[in-house]
C-alpha cells in the first residue's frame with residue numbers, strides 16, 4: 141500500500157518515534173522510505189542510528205519531497221511549522237496532523253487550498269501495534285485518502301473515524317489515556333511491593349493483570365461490570381478491594397481526569413487562533 145511512497149515527519153519526539161517504530165514493526169514501510177526533521181540534532185542522530193531512517197534538519201525540504209507528511213510537533217509550535225512548510229508542500233501530498241487541539245480549519249488556513257488534510261489522535265501504544273487512533277478528514281481529503289490514513293493507523297492498532305467535534309474528548313480519553321494506565325500500573329506495582337513482592341514480580345503481576353482485563357473486554361464484548369462480577373466471589377477478596385476503590389473515589393477521579401484533559405485540549409486549540 142505504501143511501497144512507493146515517501147513518508148516525512150516534522151518533529152521527531154516521543155509520538156513520532158512511536159509511530160515510526162510501529163509502522164516499521166508492522167512492515168508497512170521500510171526505513172529508506174522515512175525522513176524525519178527535528179530542531180534537536182541529537183534527536184535526529186538517535187532516530188537515524190536506531191531506525192536507519194533519513195534525517196533532514198530542514199523541515200521545508202522534507203515537506204517538499206514526501207507523499208505523506210506527518211506533523212508531529214507540539215501544538216505550541218505548529219503555526220510556525222505550517223508557515224515554514226506551506227510554500228513547499230505539493231498539492232498531491234497528504235498531510236496528517238496529530239497535534240492535540242489543532243483544528244483542521246487552522247491547518248487548512250495555513251496550507252495552500254486543495255491539500256488533503258487528515259487530523260488524527262493516536263496514542264503511544266502504536267509503538268507496539270496496540271494503538272487507538274481516531275481520524276477526521278479535511279474537506280479536500282477524498283475517501284481514498286481516508287482509507288489510506290485508516291490503513292496506516294490500523295497497521296499499528298485500532299482506528300475509528302469520528303466527527304472532528306469530538307477530537308478533544310478523544311484526546312482526553314484514549315490520546316492521554318496511556319498516561320493514566322501507566323499511573324495505575326505503577327501504583328499497583330507499589331502495592332505489590334507493599335504486600336511483599338520484589339518490584340520486578342510486582343510489575344509483572346500488575347501489568348499482565350491490566351493487559352488481561354483489557355483483552356477480556358475487547359475479546360468477549362461483555363460489559364466490564366459483568367466481567368467484574370465474575371471476579372467478585374460473595375464475601376470474598378475482590379469485593380473487599382472494589383469497596384475500597386469506590387470509597388477512595390477512583391471512579392470519579394478517572395472521570396475527572398478525562399474531563400480535565402479534554403478541557404486542556406480545547407484550551408490548546410483556542411490558543412491557535414489567538
Ligand SMILES: NC(=O)C1=CN([C@@H]2O[C@H](COP(=O)(O)OP(=O)(O)OC[C@H]3O[C@@H](n4cnc5c(N)ncnc54)[C@H](OP(=O)(O)O)[C@@H]3O)[C@@H](O)[C@H]2O)C=CC1
Nearest residue numbers: 151152153154155177178179212213214215238239240262
Ligand atoms: N505523546 C503522546 O502520547 C501524544 C502526542 N500527540 C501529539 O503529538 C505531537 C508531538 O507530541 P510529543 O511527541 O509528545 O512531543 P515531543 O516534544 O516529544 O516531540 C516534538 C519534537 O519536535 C521538535 N520540534 C520543535 N520545534 C520543531 C520544528 N520547528 N521543526 C521540527 N521539530 C521541532 C521538538 O524539539 P524540542 O524538544 O526542542 O521542542 C521535539 O523533539 C503533539 O502535537 C501532541 O499533541 C498526540 C497523541 C499522543
Ligand SMILES: O=C(O)[C@@H]1CCC=N1
Nearest residue numbers: 240263311315316317
Ligand atoms: O499530553 C499531550 O498534550 C499529548 C496529547 C495526547 C497525549 N499526549
